[in-house]
Amino acid sequence: MLNILSTSLGGLDLLASAVLILDIQGRIAYANAAAETMLESSFKVLHKQRLQDLFVNGDKLATIFGQAMLRQFDEKREDLVLERIGRSPLHLNMVLSVIDDPDNPVLIELRENVQQVKLDREERILDQTQANKELIRNLAHEIKNPLGGIRGAAQLLELELPGQGLKDLREYTQVIIKESDRLQTLVDRLLAPHRRPQIVGDVNIHEVFERVRSLILAEFPNGLKIVRDYDLSLPEFRGDKEQLIQAVLNIAHNAAQALAPRMVNGDAELTLRTRIARSITIAKVRYRLALDLHIVDNGPGIPAELKDRIFYPLVSGREGGSGLGLTLAQTFIQQHSGVIECESRPGLTDFRILIALP
Numbered sequence: 001m002l003n004i005l006s007t008s009l010g011g012l013d014l015l016a017s018a019v020l021i022l023d024i025q026g027r028i029a030y031a032n033a034a035a036e037t038m039l040e041s042s043f044k045v046l047h048k049q050r051l052q053d054l055f056v057n058g059d060k061l062a063t064i065f066g067q068a069m070l071r072q073f074d075e076k077r078e079d080l081v082l083e084r085i086g087r088s089p090l091h092l093n094m095v096l097s098v099i100d101d102p103d104n105p106v107l108i109e110l111r112e113n114v115q116q117v118k119l120d121r122e123e124r125i126l127d128q129t130q131a132n133k134e135l136i137r138n139l140a141h142e143i144k145n146p147l148g149g150i151r152g153a154a155q156l157l158e159l160e161l162p163g164q165g166l167k168d169l170r171e172y173t174q175v176i177i178k179e180s181d182r183l184q185t186l187v188d189r190l191l192a193p194h195r196r197p198q199i200v201g202d203v204n205i206h207e208v209f210e211r212v213r214s215l216i217l218a219e220f221p222n223g224l225k226i227v228r229d230y231d232l233s234l235p236e237f238r239g240d241k242e243q244l245i246q247a248v249l250n251i252a253h254n255a256a257q258a259l260a261p262r263m264v265n266g267d268a269e270l271t272l273r274t275r276i277a278r279s280i281t282i283a284k285v286r287y288r289l290a291l292d293l294h295i296v297d298n299g300p301g302i303p304a305e306l307k308d309r310i311f312y313p314l315v316s317g318r319e320g321g322s323g324l325g326l327t328l329a330q331t332f333i334q335q336h337s338g339v340i341e342c343e344s345r346p347g348l349t350d351f352r353i354l355i356a357l358p
């Protein structure tokens with residue numbers, strides 16, 4: 001009979017998958033390094049704890065463990081979502097094998113189910129944007145209405161001011177007028193996606209990208225290289241060209257702004273990539289084909305503290321930024337049965353736009 005713990009298990013520490021060995025009570029007899037990382041505890045702490053007790057919904061594990069002890073199977077594969085107190089749930093692919101060791105009969109291999117984590121995140125983004133949209137719209141209307149009155153009243157007041165000697169007072173009315181205008185612009189941007197109905201026509205995505213390219217180059221003529229990596233076989237599709245240009249421009253504009261320090265060195269690079277993607281899920285619906293567009297920059301990356309919130313309105317990491325560019329872009333793309341995702345680390349920020357094709 002085997003005594004697995006007396007064999008050398010050190011090599012398992014090299015694995016990326018988490019490996020655990022359980023005794024007949026379901027207590028942890030061994031955990032490799034990846035398991036320690038995944039469970040955020042050292043083996044010292046984990047040792048002799050029942051695996052099922054580590055999770056709020058550990059009863060699922062207990063059931064499978066029970067079946068294993070009854071030898072109902074030799075190996076079982078299962079996708080699990082294990083909930084933990086005060087931490088995010090673990091989405092896992094589990095393979096549980098019964099091994100030939102009477103004292104420690106169960107070997108478990110756990111891998112993070114990245115696909116599921118991603119789907120959950122997308123769903124969250126979707127719910128949030130929906131809620132945001134309503135909030136923004138109502139708030140913008142509430143601000144817009146009195147704003148016209150405030151500006152008008154300041155203008156009238158200014159007209160009533162006698163010419164000389166009251167320059168100071170005129171400065172005050174000018175402040176009111178200027179600040180009202182600033183707010184007006186903000187409110188107009190907030191309401192932009194709702195202001196006009198979509199104008200749908202045949203769109204060639206490369207025309208959209210080329211337009212964005214020339215707009216960006218016009219604004220950043222020095223030190224920025226724009227690489228075009230197009231799949232010219234992409235089909236035309238139905239969409240609102242102006243909205244799509246605005247969406248791509250907002251993303252590319254952020255990238256160019258983030259690249260400003262590199263432009264000085266002359267190695268700032270923005271890549272525009274177009275591809276086709278197959279079998280894609282967007283907002284819980286599966287599509288056979290989708291446009292797979294990337295706007296990639298080699299800038300400093302999105303600041304960690306903003307990463308989860310960049311699509312929220314009024315979230316900005318930029319001096320003077322209004323934090324609306326990405327909110328608008330996401331809204332426009334969603335109106336095209338699409339979604340924007342983002343991956344970012346220093347030196348590589350990749351905004352991916354997926355748009356479902358019929």
Ligand SMILES: Nc1ncnc2c1ncn2[C@@H]1O[C@H](COP(=O)(O)OP(=O)(O)OP(=O)(O)O)[C@@H](O)[C@H]1O
Nearest residue numbers: 254255258301302316317318321322323324325326
């Ligand atoms: N490519 C990028 N590289 C680094 N940071 C980025 C990038 N894209 C977006 N960000 C960060 O995300 C924030 C939000 O972007 P968003 O376009 O929504 O607002 P903004 O650019 O601040 O203001 P606005 O676009 O309304 O003028 C930015 O302020 C910036 O900190």
Ligand SMILES: [Mg+2]
Nearest residue numbers: 250254325326
């Ligand atoms: Mg922006």
